[in-house]
Amino acid sequence: MVIVQTEELGPCRKRLRIEVSADQVTQVRKEIVQQFSRAARLPGFRPGKAPTLLVEKQFQKEIDDELQKALVTRALREGIQKQQIDVVRVLGTEEVRYLDGLSFSFAALVDCAPVFALPDYSKTTLPRTETEVSKEEIDQALGKLLEARATFTDAGNRPLAEGDYAVVHYEGTIEGRPVKELYPAAGILAGAQDQWLLVKPGVFVPGFPEAILGMEVGQTRTFSVLFPEDWFFEPLRGKAVEYSVTLSAIKERHVPSLSDALAKEIAGTDQSGLLSMVQSAVETEKKRTARQAQSNHILNTLLRSVEFPLPESLVNEETENAVREIIAENQERGVPFATLEEKKNEIFSNARRLAVQRVKLRFLIDRIAKNESIAVTDEQLSGAVASLARRQNLPPRQFVQRISRESLESLKRQLLLEKVMDFLIEKAKVASV
Missing domain, CATH: 3.10.50.40 (Chitinase A; domain 3)
Incomplete structure (x- = not known):
């Protein structure tokens, strides 16, 4: 049996005090001793045939260490379920107490998802965007294509x-x-x-x-x-x-003039076919830009419409990511490291603001997805992985082996964001002229 007491340390942080009964400790220890007995190789005994008491004596420290790990993992999982806490990060354990034959107790610090009321996201008004392509835009795109052949x-x-x-x-x-x-x-x-x-x-x-x-x-x-x-x-x-x-x-x-011969060299078609391809490409890019503008409008509206506390551990982690991004971007622009060092306080401040927005948006998107039963399927994730693998000329399996679990989770989160944005844009109203 597991007994759990919860101590509130802040809007998104709790301390869970957990006690595992002596009976359960004894049962878990028995399981671990059996595992050690099956694997133990002691002089004079065939593998797995050494007496249990001898195994316990020989591997007492290792058994106790494994016991504590197992008890913390199982009890923490059970305690979180019992208290129905939405834990986003386990920060660590403390106050571990255990004596052979008695109960096991410890405290765990956890950060939890914030509790907040979702704003009404079904009535967003989008600014009207122009997606019709003009002749001038097509001529400009064609001109760039021809200039590349100059x-x-x-x-x-x-x-x-x-x-x-x-x-x-x-x-x-x-x-x-x-x-x-x-x-x-x-x-x-x-x-x-x-x-x-x-x-x-x-x-x-x-x-x-x-x-x-x-x-x-x-x-x-x-x-x-x-x-x-x-x-x-x-x-x-x-x-x-x-x-x-x-x-x-x-x-x-x-700059060459457009001709059937040049069109064939560029795209394997005639002038008319090339013009159609250019027009299609311009239309696609214009629609993509318009959708991005709509997405940004909705995201900014969401961020402004509600305030709630955020888990400090997630904000700190995202701040570190943002700092690395800002430094890398500035170094690519040729800014010396010494200059970046002088502006480290400004960089950190900007990174912190960006991190707060990202973490806040993450919870908003997750809540909307849950409300609307929006999810990323395994097939959709596999398709995205295969697409990324093709860009790097790698087999999907080899690509997956090269990326981290965090990168895969980040890809899944990006796909969820796109699906939620599709839903919100479809629900939104476009402003009249």
Whole structure:
């Protein structure tokens, strides 16, 4: 028999004091001793034939350790069921008391799912989104497709003009010191060899394309540019960099005209077929963007419509995940680690806010799914796994072996979110014009 007492430590945290009767302790210990007896190999006895008393004496510590693990696992599970607690995380055990032949007791700290009233999610009003595709959008998409097939030729003996592609060698300095030494993560902002650059305002560093206009092949020019205060690479914000640039070549770009031959090369069809494919792709992307906007609107509405406490352990775990994401994203943008270290408090604060939203949304989605009997089937999860495996050119079984249990659970949660969003979007009303 298991006796459970619950102590409230906070809105989502409890201490469970659990006692297991002496009879049950004796029964569990007997089972564990039998397991040890079957596996024991003692001198002078065939495997599994050693006397029980000898096995208990030889493996007393191991038996006691295994007994405590088994009792905690079984009693905690039974205690949670008895108290009907929705536990999201077991934080640990404490105050373990056990004497041979007597009852076993311990306390367990647990975080529980919050109790809250769901907002009325059946009457959400969505902003109207335009999904009809215009001719201009199709032409723009087709233009990008043709631009990807562009060819380049030398411009000949003439000055560099807007619209050209300049092949340049350049190096930046700040007060005489090379940028690449001051900021190793600056990349092409510090300098480059044989760098191709479209000569057009707004491309690359502000003021750089304008400063090289009129240059001739073989010429070197020195000029200074001032980086904007909102520049993506923080160390260069507001700083003046002097560039020394040598023009190696001037290239002209030639975008091909659409033809049946080119359409066949691109997509194995004629001009009409390619246009249809482009239109379909634009329509699909526009619908995807519209649905994402609707999803974001619903999620933001849900998050604003109700407040409830959150399990601290889940928020802390999600905060750690968010911090790693923010740091990785900034490092990809070239922000030095030293700069990130200086802003660690700001990063943590932003990560914490993001974590609170994610954990809150998780409980909202889970409750709506339960209310509406929405679930992810094994077939749907297997299909998603197979799709991810195909993207990595791996057999599904091998892909599953490579990913963690947490990753699989995260995928399942993402599928549930998508199914709930499908349901909410279908239920929602679209605002009139």
